[in-house]
Amino acid sequence: METLYKITKFQIQNIIRSNWIIIYTFGLILTTSLIIYFTNDSSKVIVSLMTIMFILNPLIGILFGSIYLYNSREFIELVLTQPIKRSTLYSGLFLGLVIPFILVTIVGVGLPLAASNLIEPDLIGNLLSTSILLVCIFVSIAFLITTFIVERSAGLGIAFIIWLFLCWIYDGFLLFFSYAFQDYPIERIILALTIINPIDLARINILLRFEAAAMLGITGAVFQDFISASLGKVITFAVHLIWIFIPFSIGYFRFKKKDF
């Protein structure tokens, strides 16, 4: 535990010391404040913020996470010469990366939102927690990538492609699928396919909390059940946790056996 704490702390200090994260935080604060200042309509603010928090934040998470891990390769090799368990090191690295991101999200988006008093605290909490979960997911995917792919440029390319797939290509596929199989009973499949993608799930989870619950209802009764039931919230949380856990643990098993 002691070593885990030390590694985490060292990592966090290391990240905060680099100007990069500070710039990103200020950038977020500035954008959020500007959005609030210029739109001044709660639902429009949420919609704009959703793009930042569910699209941009994961991109930064996965890219920065990969870069950071490639950069700390020497540090990892050094630590591994010490009598420290690999699991401790791996967890420490993960926490050291995730915690700054959580802080950045809370400070960069949460603070301006809370200060503006435009959106109810409940929804702010929902937005922040969903966004934090998403960042964790993408950071853990970054861990998965870096443990498998040694070459830096290839790893970054794959990271970018994974992000692009989840936030963009996947939706295109979904749209194509729903067109192609319109005449079949695909309600449940579409629902399942939407839930599987963490970005789509996050977006829908937030949309349901404010404007679009009724509008999404035109897809039919199956979806309405999902909307109305508190089960929806539980599923959202569970799916996101699974998305964090699976890449993290696969990466971990690889990391344990890896020859540095």
Added chain:
Amino acid sequence: MKFFLGKMLLKKPKKSICINIILLLLTFSINPLISRIIEVDKSGILRTIKSAVNVARDFDTIYIKKGIYYEKDIYINKPLTIIGENGAIVDCRSEEGFGFLVKTKNFIIKNLTIKNIGISYIQDNAGLKFDSCENVLIENITIENGFFSIYFSRSTNFTIRNCKLSGNKNRTESNSGNGIHLWYCSNAKIENNEIRFQRDGIYFEFVKSSLIQNNFCENNLRYGLHFMFSDSCSYRGNTFKHNGAGVAVMYTNRVYMVENTFVDNWGPSSYGLLLKDIKRSYVSKNNFLNNTVGIYMEGTDQTLFEKNNFFKNGWALRITANCEDNTFRYNNFLANTFEVATNSSQSRNIFDRNYWSGYSGYDLNKDGIGDVPYIPVSLFTIIVQSNNYAVLLFRSFFVDIFEIAEKIFPSIVPKYLVDRKPSMRQFKW
């Protein structure tokens, strides 16, 4: 002589009284137009409404004194007037059956509360049920915990006015009835009623030439107003608020819909106004506020929509391909998530001089009309209109990028659905 005279003077009025009484009795028995008043009183001679109805002759008035009367199935087959004192309540104790069943001409019922009407799955139990009636007036009736509240079939010339009707809050659609239910009726006038927690607030099926005016329908489980196969009817000045699915007007010609307010009909598959198979109708000066869909149109032809306000709806208009020759002019479209959705492939409806809050054109010659035509359809609405599932991609990055691409290289959004003269200023209606 003086004595005699005095006696005469004394006698004369007596005699006239006698004659008068005889005359009066005669008129009573002969002429039914002079009516009696029969009192029903918990502590009087006639203690039940049923007994009073039995005693009453045509055109009598039954006056119900204050008190709770535990009665049901009161059957009326002669012209009567029934008036309740303040606090006169008929309680049907939620037992199988109806409150009043009326089959007569010339019937008036006023100032009465009817409570707890029993649910039935086979029969349409109602507080006041009328069959084959003519010339009926219903005024100041309160119905609480009703199944069906007021039910007319095969009737004509009647007025329902100032009534407060409500069902049971805790029921579901399948075990509740309609507030005012008309079936095969004509010349009805329904005004100033408040209807809550019923299945449909007001239900019209096969009704002709009737007027629905200044009613308030709120929190009904399905529709505030449900209107089918009812030609030449009009409704104006009504408010339909927070009903399960809004208002449905279907399979009807020549409907006149003016100055109504449709607000907060905000549920999945709900509409401010659902128009299906409507022809030659007029929709004007209505307010559509906060509905999932302002107006949903299917098979609607030759109808004029003017001077309406659409404000903060999910979709202001959803128009399916089989709607033709409709005109939309002088309407305000403000802050709707989507303005118009259609899956029509041809220009079949005209948009002219509407105000669109989404319009960002300019007006160089200052005539109040934008110089650039406005297309109120977005790419995403077209996709959703032809494929409901696509709505799951609402506000997604994919759709955002797609929309931007469409703006730069327009190819999918139809050019024909266009307002060539969009107004620069909001109309005040």
Added chain:
Amino acid sequence: MLKYQIFGLIFLLFLLGCSNSNKPEEIKYGVDVCSFCKMTIVDPKWGAEIITNKGKIYKFDVVECMIAYANSILKPEEIKSYWTINFVKPKEWVDATKAIYIRTLQFPSPMGLNSLAIENYADTSKLNLKPGYEILSWEDVVKKAKEEYLH
């Protein structure tokens, strides 16, 4: 390899979605909308359903809407089975092509064809039918619905 697995998974999901092949689905009253007339289905005595060859289920508030849909929007050859609710046992489904229909003004239907469906003649005892009713077969109902409802 992974690619095949993903396709396999999708295919499996697809099968799962299509699995309930020829059984009508319960109507959620007050939630489900009639595919033809777009009205919310509320009356548990009158519901109807079509199952297509591809396994898609369409729900209707009453049998005349089902017939209208089957003959205007779908093609009859696309349809695998027709179902209707038994009027006297509102939870039970009856094969609509084999049901007995009773047409009477005593029980007005949501869209005005007034033809209620029952499974067998024994069910009529629960209806207290007054004289003036007509007994129809599926073919008669289809004909009447086409004449009177689907102009």
